[in-house]
Amino acid sequence: MDQPIGNIYIVVAPSGAGKTSLVTALLQAEPSVELSISYSTRPARKGEIDGKHYHFVDKATFDAMIDRGDFLEYAEVYGNYYGTSAPWIRSRLEVGQDILLEIDWQGAEQVRKVFPGAIGIFIAPPSIEELERRLRGRDTDTEEVILRRLASARAEIDKIAEYDYIVVNDDFERARLDLISIVRARRLRSEVQCRRLAEMFRHMGTAGAQ
């Protein structure tokens, strides 16, 4: 089988940089990019659809997946388990699907070990002062949490060169277009186009004239 055509995008940002809004806007503009769906042992809530919001599995199934080494990363939160499945991602890439992972930088490092071609995108705030303003504006965190988040942000920004792309979210609309451009441009690379449109280009080349 050919190398998969799909890309993995890993979007990482310090808390308060606006990642969730930007990713939502990207997925809306580029529906061909699919948000990675986690596996979870949490019972489905009303309205949640298996395979859309989560892959809902029981604890025995989840444990078997851990044992098989299926998870790129997994964690326990309030007694429920959540994990990202490598075989699921691989199956999506193989049919040409682009996948987006919204994870933290430790998760990103894990994913890159298994998928070295994954494309890392870091969303940076325009300044630490602005990040602090946004975090305080949310009015949800204690002073201690805010200071911890700011310290984490500084540490994450020290590692910014490890990503493939950096989007500075000073203006939402501009940052949105930046994110869309990254995804569009990756699909236009000739190795991707030549694989996707091989038959068309063969027909248009000198071979097609015979």
Place this chain on the structure above:
Amino acid sequence: MDQPIGNIYIVVAPSGAGKTSLVTALLQAEPSVELSISYSTRPARKGEIDGKHYHFVDKATFDAMIDRGDFLEYAEVYGNYYGTSAPWIRSRLEVGQDILLEIDWQGAEQVRKVFPGAIGIFIAPPSIEELERRLRGRDTDTEEVILRRLASARAEIDKIAEYDYIVVNDDFERARLDLISIVRARRLRSEVQCRRLAEMFRHMGTAGAQ
């Protein structure tokens, strides 16, 4: 001196693929990309501005530039000379300017020898049939010229994998956004951003907290 920040974009397309309209639209949307200005011995026509439409030089100056090996490529057309100057491009790149060259594939090969980092973009028609329809629709070429252009197009498409990006111009607006995305995304690569915004990221990192 640091490596120049500016990029060279080389846009190549078979005749009739819609290159000129697309490049014009790109330059309008992204004014920070500058069309390469050729040197010419042709006398300036009414309204033409030196340094904007061409760098107008006399034959002696042009010859001296040939002798110095300044030209990436040059050609004689109806007794006048036209050429692309490597030192001029280099001076623009060094101040962070992005340059776009609208040349043919032989020119592109020449440029890549001197600037291996130049980014090659090929604009493909959606099909040879559509290209033929467009060429006939222009109603400017003889049957012989049309057939020659179609044969050249097939030969150029055989070499499509040598480019960095391929944009298929089936829908103008989509192709326009594709071209803009390529330029935007190049600027978002972390090596570009880390150089351009070094001071900002240093201040935002742990070093800035001390």
